[in-house]
Amino acid sequence: MAKNFHTDNKAFMLYKDWEDIFQALDSSEEIGELVMALFAYAKRGETPKLSGGAKIAFLMMRAAIERDGIAWEEMCAQRSECGKKGGRPKKSDESGNTDEKAEQTAASADNAEEKPQGINDTAEKPKAFSQTKRFSEKAKKADKDIDIDKDKDKDTDIDIDIDKDKDKDKAIDKEKQKDAGTAKSVVRSFGTHKNIMLTSEQYNELESRCRSVGLSLESYISKLSQWLFTKGRHCTDPYRIISGWLDNDSKRKTAAKPKERQGCDLSWYDDFAMNFDLSKFF
Numbered sequence: 001m002a003k004n005f006h007t008d009n010k011a012f013m014l015y016k017d018w019e020d021i022f023q024a025l026d027s028s029e030e031i032g033e034l035v036m037a038l039f040a041y042a043k044r045g046e047t048p049k050l051s052g053g054a055k056i057a058f059l060m061m062r063a064a065i066e067r068d069g070i071a072w073e074e075m076c077a078q079r080s081e082c083g084k085k086g087g088r089p090k091k092s093d094e095s096g097n098t099d100e101k102a103e104q105t106a107a108s109a110d111n112a113e114e115k116p117q118g119i120n121d122t123a124e125k126p127k128a129f130s131q132t133k134r135f136s137e138k139a140k141k142a143d144k145d146i147d148i149d150k151d152k153d154k155d156t157d158i159d160i161d162i163d164k165d166k167d168k169d170k171a172i173d174k175e176k177q178k179d180a181g182t183a184k185s186v187v188r189s190f191g192t193h194k195n196i197m198l199t200s201e202q203y204n205e206l207e208s209r210c211r212s213v214g215l216s217l218e219s220y221i222s223k224l225s226q227w228l229f230t231k232g233r234h235c236t237d238p239y240r241i242i243s244g245w246l247d248n249d250s251k252r253k254t255a256a257k258p259k260e261r262q263g264c265d266l267s268w269y270d271d272f273a274m275n276f277d278l279s280k281f282f
Contacts (some may be wrong), residue, residue, distance in 0.1 A: 042065050050204075056186060188200065191221045195229060213246075215250070
């Protein structure tokens with residue numbers, strides 16, 4: 001009977017690369033929903049209703065669980081076929097040799113009865129014993145050859161299993177690399193009104209640039225989020241807008257004299273961000 005990984009497999013794999021995906025979720029409630037959704041799919045094949053980042057993460061992880069499950073089913077099917085081929089077959093020549101021995105014994109007894117008196121019976125016995133021993137040695141040699149052939153077949157099956165396991169490991173490594181790249185492209189919501197959509201890679205890049213020049217990325221995000229909410233608009237590329245603000249403010253901060261820009265006074269770029277004309281970006 002064919003195996004089903006949803007009901008027959010007692011475990012499924014969690015990859016270390018998924019840690020970044022769990023950390024990217026907004027709350028512990030979303031993390032809990034995602035974990036229970038993974039168990040529901042791996043154990044019963046159910047696809048729970050999720051939304052937002054948890055739904056995107058579940059779709060990616062579900063593909064990995066399904067891939068590993070199919071590989072497990074194929075391995076079980078292969079081992080089942082190898083088991084069916086095992087077992088020691090009946091020796092076809094064993095009964096034949098036994099019959100020949102019986103016929104030879106009967107023939108020897110008949111010859112002994114037909115011989116006239118005075119004939120030396122001991123001269124015939126070594127010949128009959130020699131023939132029986134020769135047939136017995138042939139049967140043992142045939143059995144040994146069969147056992148050697150079976151051992152060779154088992155070794156061949158083991159080599160096939162090892163090669164398939166290597167191919168499976170290579171496929172898993174490729175999927176891990178693919179999952180790691182997908183994690184970087186997961187979209188998250190930022191800002192006071194959760195209307196600034198950035199990927200993890202975009203957010204990390206902007207944060208690094210702000211840190212290098214002593215600026216605050218959260219300030220940019222909050223101002224853009226409030227402006228969009230007040231105007232009732234939707235921004236399709238917040239990364240480009242914030243990146244443009246950051247470039248301009250970085251140039252102004254670098255060109256400013258130390259006496260004119262002392263301490264942590266950021267009001268000069270606050271005014272710029274609030275008065276910047278966003279209409280040309282939409």
